[in-house]
Amino acid sequence: MTMVLSTPTAGQVGDAIAALREWQHDDAPMQLHPGDIGWNHRFGTAETAAVVRTWRRDGRILAVGMLDSPTLVRMTVAPDAFRDEDLARRLVKDLSLPERGVLPEGTVAVEAPRGLLLHDLLDEEGWGVDEPWTPLFRDLAEAVEDDSGVSIRAVGLEQAQDFADVLRSAFNTTRPTREYRREMSAAPFYAEARCLGAYDDQGNPTAVVTVWSAGPGKPGLVEPMGVHADHRGRGYGRAITVAGAAALRELGSSSVRVCTPSSNVGGVATYKAAGFTAMPEIADRIRRV
Known part of the structure; x- marks a missing residue:
């Protein structure tokens, strides 16, 4: 099964939005929301597309990320993929290696919902935690x-x-x-x-x-x-x-x-x-x- 990381064109951002909409439910932890991409649209259509990242396996979107700044990516994954080991290990590589086009070298941050296997792997890689936020x-x-x-x-x-x-x-x-x-x-x-x-x-x-x-x-x-x-x-x-x-x-x-x-x-x-x-x-x- 092939995992593909990509940056959508302006016309493809709708696919990421559709996936995020599908993944929202009241019992889910705080996570990336279609509105986050909507608010980012204040910078323009092309600029918004340029900061979105999708991870697909066999054509299906399994994870969506948005660069809230050059050094911070906010992301979430499909509900049935929270503990998907292949996806989690691929995410760690893509988030850790600057040549993958997600985050640069130096101090960087990732916002991801509770419960992802990704957090366990980031612990193993020595990633720490930043200042606390309160979901309401x-x-x-x-x-x-x-x-x-x-x-x-x-x-x-x-x-x-x-x-x-x-x-x-x-x-x-x-x-x-x-x-x-x-x-x-x-x-x-x-x-x-x-x-x-x-x-x-x-x-x-x-x-x-x-x-x-x-x-x-x-x-x-x-x-x-x-x-x-x-x-x-x-x-x-x-x-x-x-x-x-x-x-x-x-x-x-x-x-x-x-x-x-x-x-x-x-x-x-x-x-x-x-x-x-x-x-x-x-x-x-x-x-x-």
Whole structure:
């Protein structure tokens, strides 16, 4: 049986998305989600295809990875392949050898769900663990009630500057631009996403969220959620997160999940206030040089 590692063309990214959608279910550990690729689409169609990796055996996709940065790959595998030894050993080689085109030399990291045989093999190769992250989960079986009184609006292309302004402030970065919103909406799978904004009484944007469905009966994802620095501590983060959960329920999602650094105490508290339950901490695997 032949295992093939490849980087898809822009037209082939849909195959990776389809596999990720199929693999999502409420009992699965936190893992790469179609929405992660959707959010990456803010950089453009070709740029998104260039950071995706697939591993196929006899034509079937068994693993999907996405380079979140040149030194960090986020990945998951088919549910029936979590303990597949041939796949795990191939992944270790491809992740360890720069010439395979996944990760470079030097210090690199891998995000992969709990339970993979890959983790056991990385232990044997001397890989360590990085800083802890907290996965959070909210069931959407019951109606999502919003009692905040906060004005929530859809954030379309006309509000692209609001989207960028809030994210720049929330994450203390200059990177988000108006183009983020346009490129994100150009993704072929954006029809199953919602972008929302919270506004104060003067009409100023205070918080934004984008949520991504993986299809009816499957968990949705929050990616990203941010509160403008000038409006923190006033309940806008909770309100926009609850609104995002409600939007996912309308799309048919069975639950909603998110993962944030455990050091982000305020973020964890906001998600808990929005009805999320914190799950056991997880950590990326890291090879330090």
